[in-house]
Amino acid sequence: AAAARQLKKRSAWTGVRARLWGGWAVEIRVPLSRQRLWVGAFETDRQAALAYDAALFCFYGEDLPKKRGFNFPAAPRPDIDEDVRAGLSVAAVKDIANKHACTAAEPLQQAAAAAGPSAGADAPAAGYHGRNPN
Numbered sequence: 001a002a003a004a005r006q007l008k009k010r011s012a013w014t015g016v017r018a019r020l021w022g023g024w025a026v027e028i029r030v031p032l033s034r035q036r037l038w039v040g041a042f043e044t045d046r047q048a049a050l051a052y053d054a055a056l057f058c059f060y061g062e063d064l065p066k067k068r069g070f071n072f073p074a075a076p077r078p079d080i081d082e083d084v085r086a087g088l089s090v091a092a093v094k095d096i097a098n099k100h101a102c103t104a105a106e107p108l109q110q111a112a113a114a115a116g117p118s119a120g121a122d123a124p125a126a127g128y129h130g131r132n133p134n
Contacts, residue, residue, distance in 0.1 A: 011045040013071045015052035024048035026097070028055045030090060037090055039097045044105070051101035054078050058085060058093040075104060 011017065011024060019025050019041060026039035026048045039055050042048040049071040056068060057077045064070070078100045080088075088096070 011048070013045055013049035013052070014069065015056075015071075016045050016048040018045075026051045026055070028052060028059070031059050035090075037094060039094055040101075042101060047101045047105045050075065050104045051097040054100035054104075055093050055097040058088055058096055061085060 015026055015028055017025050017027075023041045023043060024045045024047070025041050027036045028039060029035070030037050037055065039051050042051060053070045053072055053075065054077070056064065056070060058080070060068065061082065062077075078096050080096070
């Protein structure tokens with residue numbers, strides 16, 4: 001029974017995992033280190049996926065490594081100059097990702113609603129690149 005509940009709470013978004021007591025958590029590896037950055041916990045898996053995308057953008061920009069991909073390839077990215085982005089601290093990346101998840105989630109939900117029920121409000125974007133192993 002516990003395994004069945006866990007499967008229901010699994011997110012299809014990269015970098016997002018369900019918390020046992022509710023909500024969705026995001027962690028991402030810091031480039032060139034073994035450190036993992038705890039981005040935060042969110043009410044919906046969509047917000048968590050947006051936070052992951054923002055953190056990924058802060059670390060790599062638009063030129064992602066081959067094994068990485070955005071959950072929402074067409075979604076707007078945080079408005080950060082390239083020079084500033086390259087010098088961000090891990091704490092700044094966390095803060096930017098949390099703010100971006102809150103501000104970008106609403107327009108993305110409105111776009112999905114406008115696309116109609118066939119778009120699948122809870123389904124990953126068409127550009128999704130694989131199942132989250134977490």
